[in-house]
Amino acid sequence: MSPLNIEKGSTSHSAYDLRSHMSDEVETHTLAVLVQNEAGVLARVIGLFSGRGYNIESLTVAEVDREGHRSRITIVTSGTPQVIQQIRMQLERMVPVHEVSDLTVEGPFVSRELALIKVVSKGEHRVEALRIAEIFRANVVDSTLESFVFEITGTPEKVDAFCELMRPLGDVRLARTGVAAIARGL
């Protein structure tokens, strides 16, 4: 039979084949994961992502059903369609996971993020910051002579845009919650 014609620099003579994906297009998906709120459950979910090399762009978690001890984890992740499908399947098979929904494919959904932005600036820049905040419907939640803290809620894109406009106006510090998302309608 044929000899081993392995190209120079190729890794195919290692123990593993480099896997080809069904489509190479990387997509961003928002997943909502309902889990039993028990010790280590978040570590389990995060460990799945790091252990299998999946991306986490944003992750939020909080208890949503106190009596039933259930928490909802919202994960924004990216990957090829095949990887996204695997992520979903891998999450679903975890024992403490009750339900996984891929909001991105299951229909329209709303996603919101809250950010606190501190802008340290003086003079004209302070006025400009306030003006932009008004346009973005950001609230001032703290103020000193040299600083404001704005609170803004919106899509991650809106938060990004707001921050970008603030940056030239002074020293900007940022705290973001990450995305919480839910399907629209019934």
Added chain:
Amino acid sequence: MTRQMTGAKMVIEALKEQGVDTVFGYPGGAVLPIYDEIFQQNEIRHILVRHEQGAVHAAEGYARSTGKPGVVLVTSGPGATNAVTGLVDALMDSIPLVVLTGQVPTFMIGSDAFQEADTVGITRPCTKMNWLVKDTDKLSGTIHEAFHIATEGRPGPVLVDLPKDVQFATGTYTSKPQVKSHYQPRVKGDTAMIEALVEAMEQAERPIFYTGGGVINSGPKASQLLRELVEATGFPITSTLMGLGSYPASGDKWLGMLGMHGLYEANLAMHDCDLMINIGARFDDRITGRIADFSPGSRKAHIDIDPSSINKVIHADFPIIGDVAHVLEDMLRIWKARGRKTQSEALTKWWEQIDQWRAVKCLRYTNSETVIKPQYALERLEALTKGRDRYIATEVGQHQMWAAQFLGFEDPNRWMTSGGLGTMGYGVPASIGVQIAHPEALVINVAGEGSWLMNMQEMGTAVQYRAPVKQFILNNERLGMVRQWQELLHGERYSHSWSEALPDFVKLAEAFGCKGILCTDPADLDDAIMEMLEYDGPVIFDCVVEKHENCFPMIPSGKAHNEMLLGEAETQGVIQEGGAVLV
């Protein structure tokens, strides 16, 4: 009626309620209350191993050969960390295990206490599920849930970490029927999809069944239904390393194992088929080779209980999520109801093609009168043990592949090997676990000397419990599989692939209190094997074999199924032509 008892007593009660008869373990400070309870009862037998890794592999052997979960008990810290390799091994091969570990008292957790380790943290990615029990009232319920999760759906190892104060404290026992688990995997496949598959089977001209460990996991009924389906349809069948025995090697539809070291006919049939029916196998990279060239002309069905196995590596045209036995039952029923149709003319042609591939006789090797060829040793072992109540364990390496190629398995649960993790050191303890479960059976560990040395301390366990395991070591004085790759792929630079100063295995056997046999001459081999088989006790058989034999066929990693290497003549060509760029 509520029953109050200590946590340690609950462990024993819960194990009894689960029908556990054997526990493999090793004591230490953090599990002493449980050991005290073990001492005061006779229903559960405790097997004292020599190393915690051995306990886990022994439990795997027990589990794989009985279909029941294996149970392990070890102490905190080093006891738990020593068990980790076995946990990952069981996770990769879908073996149900319940592992109980001791832990420092709850009030000392996090203080770097003596023999404290974050066991649930360390083993989270190594188990199907794990728990730290902080409350005695929850202990027995957690153990029942642990058995449920280890055995339901895709089986796997689970771990329950038990702090010492929780073992001492008194609490309320929860019995098995009181535990309601939300974990209820789906076992019945989608009927419409099964019907679509049956229709594809009716039209298929070059079909093949590709079966795997999932058939064994599903239980004896799955193997029985598989046999019925194969006989009824007349389709050829191949299996992965993990599925050997689900269809008998003596059956005329059997093509032998497929994959990297699988048979020529099996791999070419996989490559050229038009309908591939995967039953409980996971498209492992030892099977697919280069993904882009994997069976390019076929439609593929995939029956698996774990949804994440489907479309993980290879796209399935007929994805069927369910338990093998359930799905096969439906497949048979539907196929019969639709009139038992197959393309018989096309099938006849397909078989003619397969018979041509078979005629290549890919396992052919050059025998020798002066030195024992490993393949010959296994052929003789097969001939002299055929028809006996026989269980085979292996270590990892060339000998493992030769065992898969040259030994025939007629029934499921007779073959224990570390496939997914490829753990050298698995075979000695696994063979002991099998023998403990089947005291009267013939249990042989086909080993390489390198692997065998990794857990040889367990011979002490075999002697202590009079487990008459036969350790059949194909001693090539090399880490043969590594040496083979170095020869073929790394320009014959044999970097650290042989051991000097190997022990005298016969003396070693005597030191352990068992029997040692040395065989170096092919002419003596039959008598020596008979001596091993007739001896009523553990035997270490040092079978000195050819040092430089390569294991063929071989599909180099990343190559397609039809780019297989056969035999040594071609190896020569490979080294000359490709050697320079293989570095």
